[in-house]
Amino acid sequence: MSFDLTPGEDLRQILDAAQSMLDSHYPVARLRDGGADGLDPLVDFGAFLLALPEKEGGAGFSVVEEAQLHVAFGRHLVTTTALATAIARRIEPEAVAAAGVVDGDRWLAIAPRDASHILARTDEGFVFAKMGAQSDVVPFGASRPMARIVPPPDHRRADRETDHTACLLVAAQLLGVAIGARDLAVDHARTREQFGRPIGSFQAVKHHAADMALGIEMVSALLDTAAIALRDGHESVGFQIAALVRIAPRVALETARAGIQIHGGIGFSAEADAHHFLKQAHILRQFIGTYDMLQDPAPLAPYGKDVS
Amino acid sequence: MELTPTAEDAAFRIAARDWLLANRPSDPAPRDGQASRDYATRWLATCHAAGWSGLAWPTDYGGQGLSAARLMLWYEEYVRARAPSTLDCTFVALNHAGPTIIARGTEAQKAFHLPRILEGRSIWCQGFSEPGAGSDLAALRTTGRVEGDELVVNGQKIWSSYADIADYQELLIRTEPGASRHKGLSWVICDMTLPGITVRPIANMAGVTHFAEVFYDDVRIPLENVVGELHDGWSVAMTTLAFERRTAALALQLELSVKVEDLIAMADAAPGSATAERLADLRAEAAGLRAMTWRTALREPATPFDGSLMRLTFAELAQSIHRAAMDVLGPAGLVDSHWSYDYLESYSETIAGGAAEIQRNIIAERILGLPREPRP
Incomplete structure (x- = not known):
């Protein structure tokens, strides 16, 4: 079929398997203990091989399937090292890379322990380098371990396709964060009672929840079409990635913020999980960076008067 | 998942583009009244003569039976070519009344009405809302009393778009005395020339007359004009919900991409x-809206309430674009232009066809599963 946006059976099977793995090894509640995520369950699952050709030991899936896998990782707030590693292995097959962002003349590495490399978002796009000497910093809100590093002198820029892939997968995780925050808030709104009824029966709460669904639907649709454009080399890929990078961080942040509000007092406490989604959204927002949305031609540009 | 046109799809797209660019009207559409009807019906007749009308209708009823993907290709070319807005006085007939008659009408109703609709010979309006039944449609009170082989209709409808220039109305009335809410309603074809009908056009805030109040004073409608079963009008009115993801509303959604490009060109903003x-x-x-439009059109099985996500995203984006246009225009926005006119028209988007607040309730209750509020 030439036009088809229904997820296939193969994809559903991978996602079911991923969900079992995530439920066993990365339940969101694990973050209450503040431990660092290991990568072993992800390696065993084949998370870093999924998109490699079968003759290289991979599963031969495309970025379309891989993006959906990262949505699931995002929902479970899996360490950004898994995300950066999945991207970095397109450059260096054995690398374990921490995610990095540029902060003035130094880089900030997220969860850098055990990482051999760093994949950092700079003004020129994603760059890849050996991990440098680290000095610890105090992360905001005790979120994730972070360290400052001196920018490695011999870093490599990702090529255009890897850059697009990186944007796609980070956006996929941002979508997952939004979905996770929404599900948590909706569950709470269904069960928490005040004034003798579930708070989710009040329109003020419902409309917050509806706004979450609206944002998620848009990012999810953009993710699907951008992933297909990237896989198939459509000429609109730059435009679609730019739109995704523009919208996904905003939706994740807004949804996480509304999620805390819907939880009320417990949402402000560190004992509920709502704040973890907000913090992950902030980290991923910095990691995805910005992309010029006005640069590429629009696929639905109007025809000029002189077209014939 | 695939979005790759086949050679036949590509040829279809080019044929659509070539035809649209060669045949689109060069003069702007009149905004209301008989002139707007003449313009719309002339355009529809032009499309029909070339085989480009009823694209989503089944071929058995004179339509083209296009797949969802082909329909999307057509409407993408349609908006890029700046063909006339699909939200004209032919909209209700082509996208609502016609599909309802196809699904639930009698053979006689089909034979009479469907060709007239496709050829642009008859214009329809909707008769659902009433002064006391807006968002709460099931509160409607216009009655139809069965007398022999006729319904005698009394009451009032409001916000009936194009009632002043329409030939027929899809009329939802209460036919079973004593029944309440969704029960005992009937969906009836009402000839707008019948004695006892009074149409009072209402100007809207954009300064044009698109909608009207309609009064019914002992209007006698033959029972054979009931579509579906008598007293089963609610289910008939809901019939076309499934069809709605394949209507000309696709063009309105896609057109926002074109409007944004126009706005960017007009603004010439500093980087x-x-x-x-x-x-x-x-x-x-x-x-994002374009991606949602494609996905909702193509994804199987259709999820019925996705329409609310789409509708609301469209409505709020349309308003944002026009607000931005007014800010870009500055003082020039105070003078009538297609931007200032469309800006004022855009206020209807979050009200008509289910207010934004109602859409948010639907999303929260039907998609997210939040508890319903206590209802009467």
């Missing part, structure tokens, strides 16, 4: 300026 940032957001959201 990095606040206006450029705002335009970038609008451009990204229009791309």
